[in-house]
Amino acid sequence: MQISSSAIPQPIVPGANAGNATAVDGTSLGLNGENAATATPVTPTPNAAAPLRRGLSNWDQPxxxxxxxxxxxxxxxxQSAAQLRSLKTDLSARLANRQRTDGTLEARVRQFSNSWRTRSSASGGTLDAQLNFSTKGSTTSFTVRGMNFSNLRSGAREVLAMSVGGGQNVRSVVLEPGLSDEQITQRFNEALAPTGVRAQISEDGQLEFSTSEAQWAQVRDTIAVQGGGIRFASGQLNRVKAEAEAPQVDPDTWQTNDSDAIRATLTQVLQALSKVEQSIASVRQALAQVAARVQNAAPATTKSGMDQVAQAFVTTTRQPGYKSLLSITSALAGISRERVLSLLSLRQ
Structure with a gap:
């Protein structure tokens, strides 16, 4: 028996138009009549497609x-708040002698401490040690010994050479009498910005620096300064001490050795819970703002366009055959669990 070449399906040519009958047709797929497939999937009307594409592209990525x-x-x-509430209950029970010394309390403290160490990775790098939320990434704020406004304003003109990260990456900062705090900050900021370090005035009016949390360890161990003998020593670059701002929550310092230690830990747990709850409120507010941006980004004509596309999709999928299958698989492409959860979170 000889198989006719016309019974072998031809490959689908990307970009083929509906008029190219040799690409895919009902005969080659063994279909006929109203169920015959076409070379292109269901396509909404031009009026429906344009607003749909605009509505999705406005918010899809960022x-x-x-x-x-x-x-x-x-x-x-x-999750951290739930752990802290449970820990608060256990600490209170121990102080009231309602809980035996069986190691459970100590284990709970270690569990929370281990969990808290994952703060950066667990939050996707959006929460820093001060529990500030930023989609641009978490940062570490720090001060440098000797770099305070009173010291930097005093004395004659001096050029500081600063190295961050080692090697030949040396930046210069010119200090002159009469500079304001803002001008000093700006000069440090302009000089250090290429190294990933920024300068700013802190809430209490001090000169403060910041860098990405991932880069902090390198900055801390490599920052060096050379002066002209006025504010900083001359000669060669000398390492200076950089100290990070104390974290809002530091469970590694919590102790449960005796009643006094438990009482002190309970106070710290209550403070930590308060700060975590404040951060929760801040993140929820940020989430609400993003939801508002989504609604503002959607054009007014998107809903009607979506309705037309949906109706065209329903009509096509009711017809069995290749055209229906192609429409369904195209609609499901790119759908993931993360995308569905992100969309559902807007309805909360």
Whole structure:
């Protein structure tokens, strides 16, 4: 028996138009009549397609990323809050002698401490040690010994050479009499920005620096300064001490050795819970702002366009055959669990 070549399906040619009958037709697939497939999937009318594409592209990438980041940070904070509430109950029970010394309390403290060490990765790098949320990444704020406004304003003109990260990466900062705090900050900021370090005035009016949390360890161990003998020593670059701002929550210092230690730990747990709850409120507010941006980004004509596309899809999928299968698989392409969860979070 000889198989006719016309019974072998031809490959689908990307970009083929509906008029190219040799690409895919009902005969080659063994179909006929109203169920015969066409070379192209269902296509909405031009009036429906344009607003649909605009509505999705306006928020698909950056806004979806912001939603995912906020949701990840919120999940970590809510889990931490639940752990802290449980720890508060256990500490109170131990002080009231309602709980035996069986190691359970100590284990709970270690569990929370281990969990808290994952703050950066568990929050997707959006929560820093001060529990500030930012989709641009967490940072570490620090001060440098000798670099305070009173010291930097005094004395004659001096050129500081600063090295961050070692090697030949040396930046210059010119200090002159009469500079304001803002001018000093600006000069440090302009000089150090290429190294990933920024300068700013802190809430209490001090000169403060910041860098990404991932880069902090390298900055801390490599920052060096050479002066002209006025504010800083001349000669060669000398290492200076950089100290990070104390974290809002530091469970590694919590102790449960005796009643006094438990009482002190309970106070710290209550303070930590308060700060975590404040951060939760802040992240929820950020999530609400992103949701508002999504709604503002959607054009007014998107809903009607979506309705037309949906109706065209329903009509096509009711017809069995290749055209129906192609429409369904195209609609499901790119759908993931993370995308569905991000969209559902907007309805909360």
């Amino acid at each position: 806004l979806q990323g912001d939603i995912s980041s906020a949701q990840q940070a919120l999940d970590f904070l809510e």
